[in-house]
Amino acid sequence: MDFEISAEHRQLRTTLREFFEAEAPIEEVARFDRDEEFNSELYRKAAGLGLCGLAFGEEYGGSAADQISICIAVEEVARASAALAYAWLPTATFCAKGIARFGTEEQKKEILPRIADGTVRMAMGLSEPEAGSDLTHLTTRAERDGDDFVINGQKVFTTGADTADHIFAFVRTDPEATASRGLSVLLVPRDSEGLVVRPLRKLAGQATHTCEVFLNDVRVPKENLVGELGRGSAIIFSLMDAERIYVGAEGTGLGQGALDMALKYAQERVQFGKPIIEHQAVAHMLADMAMNVQTARLLTWQAAWRLDRGLDCTMEASMAKVYGSEAGTRCAAHGMQILGGYSYMVEYGMERYWRETKLYEIAGGTNQIMRNMIAKQLTRRAR
Structure with a gap:
């Protein structure tokens, strides 16, 4: 058993940390969120580092990175900007991997190189107003008409749909079939006639x-x-x-960002004649943050290790998702307390972590659903 990551993994983290600290400083991320403007230049530069081709092979312009590398990348992107994570992760992992694994050769050759170079992005069209955690009861219909499918319905929480090139849409193609057998995936160009996209106001990652x-x-x-x-x-x-593992990594990255920010502040802020890190109440919160981050990372990497080896990892992925997301929330809450009044100030950045973390307890399957899955896996493995 080896708990040491490779030199390549360490270099990846260093490269990404330095890149995002230079290209996505707190004030820039806050400005793009405030203006609700997507930072396409940052996305293009991130693609130039190879971030958009991690999930598929070199023959299509990717790098076929191992799962630990992807988790490291997810941590660093989440630490830098939720808005970037919302655009990058569905495209570069879920949708790209779906096309690489199940798409036709023509789809792979046409789309994957353009995902890798950052010129094509995708949005996930899964949830509907009446179907969130239970995706088997979707009602959006796609009917064959000659050489086409004709789609009618509605999707919601389709993040990035207004600036994406395609929507990776989960649709019902056979209304008579069972819930799990009558569903298909279609790539829907955003500029399709009859497709209307309406942005929603939200709490975080507004860019x-x-x-x-x-x-x-x-x-x-x-x-x-x-x-x-x-x-x-x-x-x-x-x-x-895989998606749930990456959500765990997102929570870990946010927790790490909150810890880094709170630690720096606690070392510099002087009250009652000494840095506040020397006050036990603050030191204990920092210790709790560090334990949360480290535990979340180890759970996430264990699940990623199993996924890489083709081992059953549904329980481990669910654990990583639950613990990572809740660890991020706990760290952000402690970070707010440590920074005190300054935590409410946009220029400090802690309030952004606090707003961003909550989503990950909901996205990718609510943590209540994940706990159900963990319990079922415990029962199954005990047989």
């Missing part, structure tokens, strides 16, 4: 809009079907373990 998407007789060619007709559930659920 990447979360949107409602309305599909009214939207036509897409049959070539835009990803995988087999009626086998969309297999695609989505095959990607869920």
Whole structure:
């Protein structure tokens, strides 16, 4: 058993940390969020570092990175900017991996190199107004009409849909089939006639809009079907373990960012004649933050290690997701307390971590659903 990451992993973290501290300082991230303007230049530069091709092979412009590398990248992106994470992660992991694993050769050659170089982004069209955690009861319909599919329905919480090139849409293609057998995945170009995108106001990461998407007789060619007709559930659920691991890494990255900021402040802030880190109440909060981050990281990396080796990791991924997201929330709350009144000031950045962390207890399956899954896995493994 080896708990030491490789020199390559350490170099990846150093490179990304230095890049984001230079290219995404607190005031710049705050400005883009305030103006609700997507930072396309930052995304392009991140793609130039290879961040957008981590999940697929060199033959399509990627690097086929191992899961620990992806988790390190996710931590650093989340630490830097939720808005960047919201745009990058669905494109570079979930959607790219879905196309690499299930797409046609034409789809791979056409789309994956452009994802890798940052010129194509995707939004995940999964949730609907009446279907969130239970994706098997989606109602958005896609019916065959000659060489096309005609789509009608509505998606919600489709983050980045207004600036993405495609929506990776989960749709019902056979209303008579069982819930798990009648679903398919279609790539829907954002500029399709009949597709309307409406941004929603939200708490954090405002530079990447979360949107409602309305599909009214939207036509897409049959070539835009990803995988087999009626086998969309297999695609989505095959990607869920990885997504939950990455959500755990996002929470870890936010917790690390809050810890770094609070530690620096506590070393510099003097009250009652000494730096506040020398006051036991503050020191204990920092110690708790450090323990939360380290535990979250170890859980996440263990799940990633199992995923890399093709081992069952549904329970470990669920644990990583729950603990990582809640650790991020706890760290941000402690960070707010340590910075005191300054934690409310946008220029310090802690309030952004505090706003950003809560999403990860909800996204990728609520933590209550994840706890159900962990309990079921405990029962299954005990047999």
